[in-house]
Amino acid sequence: MNILVTGGAGYIGSHTCIALMEAGHSVIIADNLCNSKRENIEKIMDVAGKEVTFYEINVTDVEAVDAIFKNYKIDGVVHFAGLKAVGESIEKPLKYYYNNIVSTMVLTKACKKYGVNRFVFSSSATVYGNNKVPFVETMDLLPATNPYGETKVMSEQILTDIANVNPTLSVSILRYFNPAGAHESGLIGEAPNGIPNNLMPYVTQVAKGKLEKLRVFGNDYPTIDGTGIRDYIHVVDLAEGHVAALENLTEGVHIYNLGTGKGTSVLELVRAFEEANGIEVPYEIVDRRPGDIASCYADASKAKRELGWTAKRDIIAMCWDSWRFEKNYKE
Ligand code: NAD
Numbered sequence: 001m002n003i004l005v006t007g008g009a010g011y012i013g014s015h016t017c018i019a020l021m022e023a024g025h026s027v028i029i030a031d032n033l034c035n036s037k038r039e040n041i042e043k044i045m046d047v048a049g050k051e052v053t054f055y056e057i058n059v060t061d062v063e064a065v066d067a068i069f070k071n072y073k074i075d076g077v078v079h080f081a082g083l084k085a086v087g088e089s090i091e092k093p094l095k096y097y098y099n100n101i102v103s104t105m106v107l108t109k110a111c112k113k114y115g116v117n118r119f120v121f122s123s124s125a126t127v128y129g130n131n132k133v134p135f136v137e138t139m140d141l142l143p144a145t146n147p148y149g150e151t152k153v154m155s156e157q158i159l160t161d162i163a164n165v166n167p168t169l170s171v172s173i174l175r176y177f178n179p180a181g182a183h184e185s186g187l188i189g190e191a192p193n194g195i196p197n198n199l200m201p202y203v204t205q206v207a208k209g210k211l212e213k214l215r216v217f218g219n220d221y222p223t224i225d226g227t228g229i230r231d232y233i234h235v236v237d238l239a240e241g242h243v244a245a246l247e248n249l250t251e252g253v254h255i256y257n258l259g260t261g262k263g264t265s266v267l268e269l270v271r272a273f274e275e276a277n278g279i280e281v282p283y284e285i286v287d288r289r290p291g292d293i294a295s296c297y298a299d300a301s302k303a304k305r306e307l308g309w310t311a312k313r314d315i316i317a318m319c320w321d322s323w324r325f326e327k328n329y330k331e
């Protein structure tokens with residue numbers, strides 16, 4: 001299939017492009033590089049050993065998107081392009097609503113115009129809010145605590161409403177848990193701008209000596225050691241989940257958790273990193289981060305049952321691969 005991957009130069013998108021090409025598909029990337037680098041396109045081609053077509057465009061731009069659909073016979077869209085910094089979304093809500101919602105509308109409109117019936121969307125476990133763990137796809141969603149989360153809830157609703165009146169459209173909504181790790185080549189991985197918000201890139205930058213110590217946000221949660229529990233999933237497993245979703249897509253809207261089903265606390269992750277890589281990660285306990293919840297992990301059984309997909313790589317592999325990427329990475 002010819003797959004249009006929006007946000008394909010980014011962290012999860014770049015790994016998914018490789019997995020798609022390994023599965024025999026052709027990839028067209030649309031990315032405005034607002035949170036990624038052009039060199040990622042070369043790296044994707046190096047790792048996959050295949051060419052990709054790259055459009056440097058903003059996917060909220062109707063004409064630029066139309067031109068791609070006009071030029072290529074697109075069989076499916078995987079829509080990663082989005083802004084994802086929770087804190088920034090509180091300060092700049094309009095930027096987030098515009099980018100993340102308008103992009104979804106522009107792309108679905110182009111799909112309708114050109115008869116493209118496969119659409120895979122990047123959602124997030126954040127839509128569950130502070131529900132009881134494990135999170136199951138059938139749960140009622142709780143209000144998001146930030147505009148970023150709202151853009152995911154709204155995009156899910158928009159896609160569901162569109163699919164309900166377009167019976168030939170097949171939509172897969174993938175709710176990712178906490179992506180971590182990098183490609184085993186060490187060439188592509190997560191390279192956040194500035195100081196990382198997420199735990200794993202923060203840990204790797206402390207290990208590299210770029211940051212002095214990790215600040216652990218709270219040790220008084222009702223968890224095994226008081227620190228927050230998350231379901232870390234290797235980005236290559238996540239990428240393979242997209243291939244499974246695309247290849248098993250049937251008419252209607254389907255929602256899948258992409259997680260491992262296993263929770264890991266902050267201190268467990270720090271210990272796993274130290275053990276895997278033989279490097280000490282200094283840390284201090286500080287106050288809770290506003291908006292954080294105690295525990296978040298998936299019931300991952302639906303994706304296994306319906307897509308035949310499960311995560312294969314464990315937290316140690318995530319620590320190895322994240323560190324290999326960080327060691328190699330030059331700003
Ligand atoms: P990322 O920032 O590395 O990748 C997103 C890519 O989209 C970037 O290359 C960026 O340049 C591009 N982009 C953003 N807006 C665009 C636009 N209007 N037009 C064209 N390109 C645009 O992020 P990621 O971690 O790879 O996340 C991919 C998707 O998965 C996002 O939608 C994100 O919200 C979602 N998600 C991420 C996580 C996570 O923790 N990384 C968790 C759940 C969901």
Ligand code: WQD
Nearest residue numbers: 084086124126197198199202215216217228229230266292
């Ligand atoms: C993980 C754990 C922190 C950093 C966020 C978004 C979510 C999704 C994934 C996109 C928590 C603790 C972290 C640090 C710490 N993104 N921590 N010190 O908050 O689960 O999810 O990214 O959809 O929407 O909210 O991920 O990696 O920031 O935090 O102690 O410096 O690590 O408190 O328990 P989170 P995270």
